[in-house]
Amino acid sequence: MSDFINELKWRGMIQDIMPGTEEQLKKEITTAYVGFDPTADSLHIGSLVPILLLVHLQKAGHKPIALVGGATGMVGDPSGKSEERNLLSEEVLNYNVACVKKQLEQFLNFDPSLPNAAELVNNYDWFKGISFLEFIRDTGKHITVNYMMAKDSVKKRLEGESGMSFTEFTYQLVQGYDFYWLYNNKNCKLQMGGSDQWGNIVTGTELIRRKSGGEAFAFTCPLIKKSDGGKFGKTEKGNIWLDPQKTSPYQFYQFWLNASDEDAAGWIKIFTFIGREEIEQIIQQHQTDPSQRLLQKNLAEAVTVFVHGREEYEKALETTQKLFSNQKAPAESLSVEDLESIEGIVKSSYPLEKIQQGTEVLNFLTETAIFESKGAARKMLQNGGISINRTKLSDIQLVVNSAHLLHDKFILVQVGKKNYYLVVAE
């Protein structure tokens, strides 16, 4: 259990670390927590790193606590936000909390026979019983406004144009209280999180020191960015979610497979449990022939298996191979079985009758919901971004008819290079 920090260090998963943290972890089985915001009904891959911190922690023999912010979610974390956020309704929040809880459960081991069994808590459970007066007298009294204003998350907003509500200003105290509560009730001595959480975390350790005279520790992991400066985890379709209903395992796999070389080399350390030597070997092999994209393949495999399981990974891989391995081959070479078993790409159905009569492409593309409007479809087509059965379209007047059907049943539509749609005529 001693090499936990070292393990994270070589993986590049430690940004800031409080002095004494390593010693604490070496001394005894330590309980540590990470908080998750219920801002949506699913976690996305941005939350994957904190989850991995907990998994690494448990692997190293320590006890992980995953906290879902039922209470903090009602306040709104100002960290990294340039503007005040809208509050979620309680109803939505409760639903999100339930969803996020469910997702977290699959990554940690909750077996109660383990000395370091994972635990899942909701900070609403202890906040619901605390009155406002109680809170400002017992907790607020220990932290000065001067201290709170010095935090980056607050300072930026004070200097910026949009200001900050009292609600969001209070956030760090509320989160700090979580740590204090867990320290006293669960003997939790360590908090982890993204580096944007550093300020909030430190308020927690400060509160523990001033209120109970105890010592608590913390470290943060760097926020993941793409080497080109873009936002991590976003694609044209939005966030990459962990929920397979929102992001299919195939799309999930594709996201990792599309990582740039530079990103993949860093990400494989952070997002997989592959050992150091093996990773170095993969990187080396990758460099001898980058076009094989060994790095990306290994990365995508490991993460997809971790989140969706091996079976879903196999399907995603199979779909990938069908769609990409023989790109030059005519679409006709795909068998009925191939087409029928393609998983994870967007499928839509279309009346067979209409195809037999012949439909104009633009109608076809909008009526299958591949495009929202004819204008959008037209622009894409004129830009050369649409293929049907792997043949690029150039004619707006084209009529889609029976001749386009593969095996009398399917039409494979591509938007751009990577976005596939399978239209089933029936």
Added chain:
RNA sequence: GGGCAGUUACCAGAGUGGCCAAAUGGGGCGGACUGUAAAUCCGCUGUCUUCGACUUCGGUGGUUCGAAUCCACCACUGCCCA
């Protein structure tokens, strides 16, 4: 409550009576080149069935042949004062 500044498309930000669906940059999407990469170059980026039409510049009214632009009121935001 008083004073000042502001509110423009996904974001930032120009535009201060007609030439404005609105400069520019970023982001996003598509294309070429590649390796389903990066860099580079090119195109698209309010809505709609192309030409063209329609709806936008915080809201509501008004002035005007004509308003993002002028006026009035309201709302919101920021800064300063009480």
